[in-house]
Amino acid sequence: MSASPGIPDIPGIPGIPGILAVTWVTPLAGAILGAAVLAPLVALWFLKLRRRKRVIASTLLWTRSLADLRANAPFQRLRFNLLLLLQILAVLAIALALAQPEADGMGSAGGRHVIMIDNSASMNAIESVDEAGKVIEPPIDRLTLAKRAAKARVRELLGGGWFSLGASDVMVVAFAARAEIRAPFTESIAALESAIDAIAPTDESTRIGEAIELARAFTDSQNRSDTRGERVELDTGTIPTIELYSDGRIADIGKLALRDGERIVYHRVGTAANNCAVASISAERPPDAPDRIQVFASIANPMPERRQVTLQLAVNGTVRAITPDPVDVPAATDSEGAFIPGRAQVTFRPIEQPSNAAIEVAIVEDDALRADDAALAVVAPAKRLSLLHVGSGSFIVKALLEGLPIERFASITLAEFDAQVEARSLASYDVTVLDAVAPKSLPPGRYLAFGAAPPVPGLTAFGAHEGVYARFVREDHPVFRLANLDELFVSKMTAVQADRSFQVLAEAAEGPLVLSFDRDDLHLVYVAFDPLDSNWPFQRSFVNFVANAIEHLGNVGEAVATRSLVPGEALTMRLPAGSRDAEIVAPDGARIKIVPDAEGNISWGPVERAGLYRIEFLAPGLDARATRFAAVNISDATESRLAPLESLALGNTNVQGISVAASRRGALWPWVLALGLAIVVVEWWYYQRQVRV
Numbered sequence: 001m002s003a004s005p006g007i008p009d010i011p012g013i014p015g016i017p018g019i020l021a022v023t024w025v026t027p028l029a030g031a032i033l034g035a036a037v038l039a040p041l042v043a044l045w046f047l048k049l050r051r052r053k054r055v056i057a058s059t060l061l062w063t064r065s066l067a068d069l070r071a072n073a074p075f076q077r078l079r080f081n082l083l084l085l086l087q088i089l090a091v092l093a094i095a096l097a098l099a100q101p102e103a104d105g106m107g108s109a110g111g112r113h114v115i116m117i118d119n120s121a122s123m124n125a126i127e128s129v130d131e132a133g134k135v136i137e138p139p140i141d142r143l144t145l146a147k148r149a150a151k152a153r154v155r156e157l158l159g160g161g162w163f164s165l166g167a168s169d170v171m172v173v174a175f176a177a178r179a180e181i182r183a184p185f186t187e188s189i190a191a192l193e194s195a196i197d198a199i200a201p202t203d204e205s206t207r208i209g210e211a212i213e214l215a216r217a218f219t220d221s222q223n224r225s226d227t228r229g230e231r232v233e234l235d236t237g238t239i240p241t242i243e244l245y246s247d248g249r250i251a252d253i254g255k256l257a258l259r260d261g262e263r264i265v266y267h268r269v270g271t272a273a274n275n276c277a278v279a280s281i282s283a284e285r286p287p288d289a290p291d292r293i294q295v296f297a298s299i300a301n302p303m304p305e306r307r308q309v310t311l312q313l314a315v316n317g318t319v320r321a322i323t324p325d326p327v328d329v330p331a332a333t334d335s336e337g338a339f340i341p342g343r344a345q346v347t348f349r350p351i352e353q354p355s356n357a358a359i360e361v362a363i364v365e366d367d368a369l370r371a372d373d374a375a376l377a378v379v380a381p382a383k384r385l386s387l388l389h390v391g392s393g394s395f396i397v398k399a400l401l402e403g404l405p406i407e408r409f410a411s412i413t414l415a416e417f418d419a420q421v422e423a424r425s426l427a428s429y430d431v432t433v434l435d436a437v438a439p440k441s442l443p444p445g446r447y448l449a450f451g452a453a454p455p456v457p458g459l460t461a462f463g464a465h466e467g468v469y470a471r472f473v474r475e476d477h478p479v480f481r482l483a484n485l486d487e488l489f490v491s492k493m494t495a496v497q498a499d500r501s502f503q504v505l506a507e508a509a510e511g512p513l514v515l516s517f518d519r520d521d522l523h524l525v526y527v528a529f530d531p532l533d534s535n536w537p538f539q540r541s542f543v544n545f546v547a548n549a550i551e552h553l554g555n556v557g558e559a560v561a562t563r564s565l566v567p568g569e570a571l572t573m574r575l576p577a578g579s580r581d582a583e584i585v586a587p588d589g590a591r592i593k594i595v596p597d598a599e600g601n602i603s604w605g606p607v608e609r610a611g612l613y614r615i616e617f618l619a620p621g622l623d624a625r626a627t628r629f630a631a632v633n634i635s636d637a638t639e640s641r642l643a644p645l646e647s648l649a650l651g652n653t654n655v656q657g658i659s660v661a662a663s664r665r666g667a668l669w670p671w672v673l674a675l676g677l678a679i680v681v682v683e684w685w686y687y688q689r690q691v692r693v
Helices: 027-042 062-071 084-099 142-158 191-198 209-221 395-402 412-424 540-555 669-692
Strands: 014-018 021-024 102-104 111-118 126-129 137-142 168-176 180-185 241-246 263-268 279-284 292-301 308-309 312-315 318-322 327-329 334-336 339-340 344-345 357-361 374-379 386-391 406-410 433-435 445-451 459-473 489-498 502-508 511-519 522-527 571-574 580-583 590-596 600-604 613-617 626-632 647-650 654-658
Touching: 027 084, 111 142, 111 191, 111 209, 137 142, 142 168, 142 191, 142 241, 142 263, 168 191, 168 209, 168 308, 180 191, 180 209, 209 292, 209 412, 279 374, 279 522, 292 312, 292 327, 292 357, 292 374, 327 344, 374 613, 374 626, 386 395, 386 412, 395 406, 395 433, 395 540, 406 412, 433 540, 445 540, 489 502, 489 511, 522 540, 571 626, 590 600
Parallel strands: 111 168, 111 241, 241 263, 263 654, 386 406, 386 433, 433 445, 445 522
Antiparallel strands: 021 102, 126 137, 168 180, 279 292, 292 344, 308 327, 312 318, 312 357, 334 339, 357 374, 459 489, 459 502, 502 511, 511 522, 571 600, 580 590, 580 613, 613 626, 647 654
């Protein structure tokens, strides 16, 4: 990329000519003043002065007097006079000052320009100090700074300075996770400024690839001038200059490369770097206390210094806990080009919350970007499981199940179970426990089986083993939480062989002890021995295992906390069929009406801002409005790293950034006015000197 011949490049920006552009705020006023004063001034020098007769004692001054008479004789050729020159210069300077000239630092490179404005999450950072260390009062966000600078640039490009080449037309593109053309190529300053003003902030990640492709596609579509309708090759004069307004934190910038003839100017926005973020949040209900919630959070520090932050836990907007001591978060590391933010994990004590709730973990201290200082999780209400016991009269397993905190319990014999399955009249239960019995068939469902091998494809029973000890246990599996098998002795177990669709959770030297099987419509935990044939009922681990297995099977495929969205995704949810009068309430309080389909499905988006969204609706048969929640969190670590990049690397091209403060328009008229006044002083001094002589 090369600049125009004879035009010097801007330092650090290859291919962008540095041209001084001068525009005028009130040019007509200056022209009127100059015309009104200059003509009479020159005319006065043509007029002959009337002089009084005096008697003098010498003719020594006659030569000077004759020259003065010739200069003041009307209709005589005007001779050079320094006083007249100084007076003309003073009038011109004052007239130019009245026209209010302003200098544009960047000038105009001519041709087409595409103004790309980054409106991602990091552009919401608040700037309180500029690059010179001067306090900005009041503080302002980066996006506003970028929009101001972009509008000034539009006036520079299309305002018509005397020394400007003049841009032919300008396009405006806003980009974050997605790109959008806000104004096609136009020469209308008003339309471009209106389009820039309409760019709203988002909390999305930053991707510029789509914006670049949009600009290229739009440029290509404007260059189909061949009479046969075939695309013609673009000359470098039609390839636009990209004016990028961003902090440079662009995830896909390293994957892009400029085409031949493409030029880019990187207007660097912002200086703030102080930030810490809640990177993730999760919640779960302990199996032994389903009415309680335990919350876990991860804190990320993108700064090169250690940080200490205070966290607060809020439920439905009410603060329920605060960390007693500040959380120490390690500094970020940047080794061999790999940036790793410092992280700290925080676990809150369980809190009572049987109903559904919106859980928020937030950093108390202020920093430059508040949007990533909080993370939300929507927790479903505590689920009370229903259990069906199928057995031959064993009291140990049945008594244990009856003692669990469940909503509904029933016990039937194997014959009753087989009959109901055959008649397809089996009632629906969350978990069915097969107590040392093997039914003829297993309908879809969730099963905990002891002893006899259930009829599941891939599982084959071929005998029995005696005197067995556990040799291997997958202690990381949920069913073995606080349930070890170190002291387990099994006097008799079923010998089984399982294919690869089963997972071995515990194993003896003789074969599998505990297996699990998961299919879309069938979930099974199988214990290959009857508890009465072991010492397990006398150990606490047996109670914990049964409770864990029931909890695991009853909630398999169901998360305690619903998945949170990230800005840029669509909000989708299934309401009860027949729901009506639905509204989405955004974090800022705005209400958006939405119509569910016949099955109750809703879809809205993409969601641009992080926060808690409420979905209010009328369910069939209910008069009161129901409410559901959706959480939207910033999860992109790049957006939390606020320090602006000094330069951008696009393929083999390195583009040096220019601060938006360095390319602002400066007023020249005070200097021109000062020059005019200085000329008046010099003219007065020279005139007084001439008079004394």
